[in-house]
Amino acid sequence: xxxxxxxxxxxxxxxxxxxxxxxxxxxxxxxxxxxxxxxxxxxxxxxxxxxxxxxxxxxxxxxxxxxxxxxxxxxxxxxxxxxxxxxxxxxxxxxxxxxxxxxxxxxxxxxxxxxxxxxxxxxxxxxxxxxxxxxxxxxxxxxxxxxxxxxxxxxxxxxxxxxxxxxxxxxxxxxxxxxxxxxxxxxxxxxxxxxxxxxxxxxxxxxxxxxxxxxxxxxxxxxxxxxxxxxxxxxxxxxxxxxxxxxxxxxxxxxxxxxxxxxxxxxxxxxxxxxxxxxxxxxxxxxxxxxxxxxxxxxxxxxxxxxxxxxxxxxxxxxxxxxxxxxxxxxxxxxxxxxxxxxxxxxxxxxxxxxxxxxxxxxxxxxxxxxxxxxxxxxxxxxxxxxxxxxxxxxxxxxxxxxxxxxxxxxxxxxxxxxxxxxxxxxxxxxxxxxxxxxxxxxxxxxxxxxxxxxxxxxxxxxxxxxxxxxxxxxxxxxxxxxxxxxxxxxxxxxxxxxxxxxxxxxxxxxxxxxxxxxxxxxxxxxxxxxxxxxxxxxxxxxxxxxxxxxxxxxxxxxxxxxxxxxx
DNA sequence: AGCAGTCGTGCTTTGGGGTTTGCACCCCA
Numbered sequence: 189x190x191x192x193x194x195x196x197x198x199x200x201x202x203x204x205x206x207x208x209x210x211x212x213x214x215x216x217x218x219x220x221x222x223x224x225x226x227x228x229x230x231x232x233x234x235x236x237x238x239x240x241x242x243x244x245x246x247x248x249x250x251x252x253x254x255x256x257x258x259x260x261x262x263x264x265x266x267x268x269x270x271x272x273x274x275x276x277x278x279x280x281x282x283x284x285x286x287x288x289x290x291x292x293x294x295x296x297x298x299x300x301x302x303x304x305x306x307x308x309x310x311x312x313x314x315x316x317x318x319x320x321x322x323x324x325x326x327x328x329x330x331x332x333x334x335x336x337x338x339x340x341x342x343x344x345x346x347x348x349x350x351x352x353x354x355x356x357x358x359x360x361x362x363x364x365x366x367x368x369x370x371x372x373x374x375x376x377x378x379x380x381x382x383x384x385x386x387x388x389x390x391x392x393x394x395x396x397x398x399x400x401x402x403x404x405x406x407x408x409x410x411x412x413x414x415x416x417x418x419x420x421x422x423x424x425x426x427x428x429x430x431x432x433x434x435x436x437x438x439x440x441x442x443x444x445x446x447x448x449x450x451x452x453x454x455x456x457x458x459x460x461x462x463x464x465x466x467x468x469x470x471x472x473x474x475x476x477x478x479x480x481x482x483x484x485x486x487x488x489x490x491x492x493x494x495x496x497x498x499x500x501x502x503x504x505x506x507x508x509x510x511x512x513x514x515x516x517x518x519x520x521x522x523x524x525x526x527x528x529x530x531x532x533x534x535x536x537x538x539x540x541x542x543x544x545x546x547x548x549x550x551x552x553x554x555x556x557x558x559x560x561x562x563x564x565x566x567x568x569x570x571x572x573x574x575x576x577x578x579x580x581x582x583x584x585x586x587x588x589x590x591x592x593x594x595x596x597x598x599x600x601x602x603x604x605x606x607x608x609x610x611x612x613x614x615x616x617x618x619x620x621x622x623x624x625x626x627x628x629x630x631x632x633x634x635x636x637x638x639x640x641x642x643x644x645x646x647x648x649x650x651x652x653x654x655x656x657x658x659x660x661x662x663x664x665x666x667x668x669x670x671x672x673x674x675x676x677x678x679x680x681x682x683x684x685x686x687x688x689x690x691x692x693x694x695x696x697x698x699x700x701x702x703x704x705x706x707x708x709x710x711x712x713x714x715x716x717x718x719x720x721x722x723x724x725x726x727x728x729x730x731x732x733x734x735x736x737x738x739x740x741x742x743x744x745x746x747x748x749x750x751x752x753x754x755x756x
Numbered sequence: 757a758g759c760a761g762t763c764g765t766g767c768t769t770t771g772g773g774g775t776t777t778g779c780a781c782c783c784c785a
Contacts (some may be wrong), residue, residue, distance in 0.1 A: 210770090211757080211768085213758085214757045214758095214766090215757090215766055216757080216758090216768080217757030217758055218757075220757085220758080221757080221758090248758075249758085250757060250758045250759075251758090252757060252758085253757070253758085287783085288775090288782070288783080289781095289782080290781065290782050290783090291781095292780080292781060292782090293781070293782080309777065310767095322776090323775095323776065323777080323780075323781075324775095324776080324778090325759080325775070325776055325777090327775060328775075331775095334766080360772085482769080488760060495763095534785085538785085539769075539785055556775095559783095564785070567772095568770095568784080568785060569769090569770045569772070569784090570769065570770050570771075570773050570785060571769075571770080571784095571785050572769065572770070573785095606784090609773085631771085631785070632773080632783090633772080633774095633782055633784095634784080636785085655759060668778095668783095720785095
């Protein structure tokens with residue numbers, strides 16, 4: 189059993205316990221254990237098998253979690269997990285994923301209205317049954333109808349980052365199969381969409397039966413959905429589907445292009461082929477007159493057959509990519525190695541779990557030239573946010589540390605300052621004026637009217653001490669919608685005030701999204717890609733931000749933290 | 757449930773605001 193699978197099961201246990209309002213510290217212990225196992229750089233099974241090592245020696249894993257890990261490795265589950273799975277129907281969990289509903293209200297809906305599916309719930313809301321219940325009103329009913337889509341998607345699609353872990357594990361495994369000659373992921377995973385519904389693996393094999401057998405022997409497989417001559421589908425982890433398609437080597441490019449999509453992109457491409465009296469399908473590119481094949485072994489050859497250069501998968505959404513390709517104006521998309529700084533991270537002063545020094549050392553290890561320490565301001569009570577006095581103390585500490593890192597890393601005095609519900613910043617101007625770098629962000633009053641919340645953000649942009657708006661739309665993928673803000677007005681104001689916008693690389697945020705990024709690029713607003721790290725490992729999420737930036741068509745030139753700090 | 761140290765026990769983030777209702781629930785990093 190893979191580390192990620194074990195971690196997922198501990199997280200599931202924590203979810204179920206949370207649902208039962210059990211001791212929050214026990215819940216945290218499960219989450220902590222899950223994170224610890226996820227972050228290991230070796231299989232936990234290897235540690236379990238080694239007589240000289242103890243699972244309980246791992247930080248975050250004690251006697252109990254060590255024992256449960258052993259049970260998982262032996263049987264794939266443990267009794268407490270099974271008990272809770274029995275006790276809590278999956279539909280109740282699904283209902284509680286609707287923003288605004290929690291465990292109690294979800295259970296009430298399930299029991300009182302006999303809700304068996306999200307569609308049942310939708311019907312009950314439309315018939316006005318929900319607002320008649322004690323503890324529910326008209327606003328809650330509207331909120332449920334608005335949030336149903338989010339809950340539905342959460343049960344069907346996983347974060348790109350989660351898909352990436354799974355794809356990497358399966359891909360590394362499949363590459364050890366001697367019958368496989370070519371292998372590539374296709375689908376929305378290859379295009380870097382923010383969520384993934386399933387995974388598509390494309391393979392050329394010298395022995396198809398052997399390749400399929402090998403695929404079916406993957407240790408994380410929980411079942412086989414179907415197996416034919418050219419396609420096999422298995423289930424892994426939480427009922428997630430992974431397809432493998434077998435094609436001939438001379439069809440590989442055409443198949444890869446076809447199965448990567450998007451559908452809209454493929455329709456457009458085929459229309460272009462038709463205009464040239466060609467036909468493109470998953471087997472190749474063919475002339476209509478004599479049926480002869482003109483391309484298909486590589487993707488390049490497919491695009492070339494209609495007179496276009498190869499188009500990066502991240503751009504294949506039928507937005508601007510064909511026009512760019514036709515005019516030889518495809519953006520040279522940004523890469524992880526272009527990033528030289530990270531301007532959003534937290535420390536133990538608020539809700540981070542590493543010190544300034546630990547973050548600095550980790551940043552150097554990742555090849556960065558500069559970082560900004562940006563802890564929360566005081567309004568964020570839950571994270572024990574900083575007031576002006578504590579913030580100035582932190583800056584004194586940074587002054588001390590700077591000497592040690594001179595010539596190796598620039599450490600900037602920053603702050604993630606809240607934009608208050610009534611408008612205005614959470615810290616006085618004289619304090620913000622002393623910072624090297626000020627992020628402004630909304631955490632509270634997210635459900636305010638479009639006018640209110642837009643005005644708050646515009647006010648922050650107009651504040652001369654604010655440099656950048658962090659996670660500008662506030663959305664959490666599969667969990668929470670964006671603020672109802674006027675993004676067009678925000679971009680215009682950012683441009684005219686010479687302010688930057690963040691692309692928050694946290695895989696649950698990825699905020700701004702691809703559409704907004706493309707708009708920011710058109711406006712000429714510099715984007716800053718930040719990790720918002722709350723730990724040393726949190727710095728690793730930069731790669732997800734890069735993927736999202738590429739989907740927005742961003743180049744190195746469009747992203748501010750590809751430049752040295754002194755060049756700004 | 758993990759952890760530190762007291763080796764059995766206490767500690768482990770915080771508190772205000774909205775909705776619906778009159779206290780309970782949910783949200784916010």
